[in-house]
Amino acid sequence: MNFDLADQPEFVQQAADYALHGWEIAREWLMSPAAWSQFGLLVAAFVIAWLSTRKLRPWLERVLTPEAGRTSALATIRRFLLIFVPLLLPLLAFAFTGVGEGLTRAIFGSGAVIAFGKRFFLLLAARVLVREIIKDGFLKVLGRLILLPVMALYTLGLLDAATDRLNELTVSLGNIEFTAMAVIRGLIAGSILFWLGRWSNDQTGAYIHKQEEMRPATRQIAAKAAEFAIFGLAFMLLMNIVGIPLTSLAVMGGAIGVGLGFGLQKIASNYISGIILLLEGQATVGDYVELDNGQTGTIVKTTARAMILETYDGRWIVVPNEDFITTRIINYSDQGSANRYEADFSVSYKTDINLVPAIVEAAVAQHPGVLDLPYPPDCELRGFGDSGVDFAVEFWVNGIDDGPNKYTSDVLFLIWNALKDNGIEIPYPHRVVELHQASGPAAP
Structure with a gap:
């Protein structure tokens, strides 16, 4: 079979040559x-x-x-x-x-x-x-x-x-030249290497987070260090496979450094702040914190750039790491440290107030979440109000009085029941109204 393909594009001629070659092989096999x-x-x-x-x-x-x-x-x-x-x-x-x-x-x-x-x-x-x-x-x-x-x-x-x-076929990128095969090989190798890196990072992170004997901040540091090491190794292997010497990236690295210095100051600051937070362990996953603007939430995730807070109404707040370094943050949790709360109540002026502290402290101490250390429940006289004598009981718990925990509510129930059982009246506001009749001449 002879076809005149001289006027056709080169790829058409090559395809025809391959087809004819295949036909010759098939005919030879058949015969x-x-x-x-x-x-x-x-x-x-x-x-x-x-x-x-x-x-x-x-x-x-x-x-x-x-x-x-x-x-x-x-x-x-x-x-x-x-x-x-x-x-x-x-x-x-x-x-x-x-x-x-x-x-x-x-x-x-x-x-x-x-x-x-x-x-x-x-x-x-x-x-x-x-x-x-x-x-x-x-x-x-x-x-x-x-x-x-x-x-x-x-x-x-x-x-x-x-x-x-x-x-x-060659592809030029500035002073660096690649063959098309090197580009394809790099894409394939990069896809496989970074998939393996992601899988290895997930497995390593899961193993590290299972080590409960390590402090949470230490686990976070180890997981981040493993992540940087895994993807850094994957990057160097990829450069070696593609055939790019690492020394040729020096100019690019310098440009990136200048960019970080002038245009990416905030991002660089957040990355550095994240490393400081991990090293110092000031705030980590599970801590309940209050921001300088009054917003509160539990830290559910830490990234290289920001902390993710989840409020008890289900909203997520993304807080840059720099804010945890440069602003006032109240950490209520600190991974299990005790917190003090107080519950206010009043009793009638008819009550022997000397009996109230012992009754209330014994009742509050029955709550399974209330601690004896650092201090047991402490009932204090706060003042003499318009309708009754004002008291407050201070108590310590491991946790936050919000979300699934209802420490203050439970303590108020215990106080109510204890006062009722001992015949102590809880007052409510009373108002005395006096009516004065104006004097004047008697009606005829």
């Missing part, structure tokens, strides 16, 4: 007895692999499936291996084909068809891997867009030609 023998071996290898899979797969699934609820290392390994059972058919076909390849080359001196079959079975294995085994969304997209096209080119024998073509 060759050795090729037909190799086709027969491929079919036989696939059938044997299929029959073997029908026998082996149920047995493997039964052996690799651990008992429900088992969490040992062996059970984890068995669950991991169970994921790859769907690869059994294409891998067995590949193995049986490899056994037949040596025989074919010994008899016919050729093995192009059977080599193509082996590559095709690897393509099937890659397809099963992407469709059935990989569950992570990012890796699945990466497999569909990169792994499967690469395996298809490898199966057709075009991978080397495509690689050579990409190595010839």
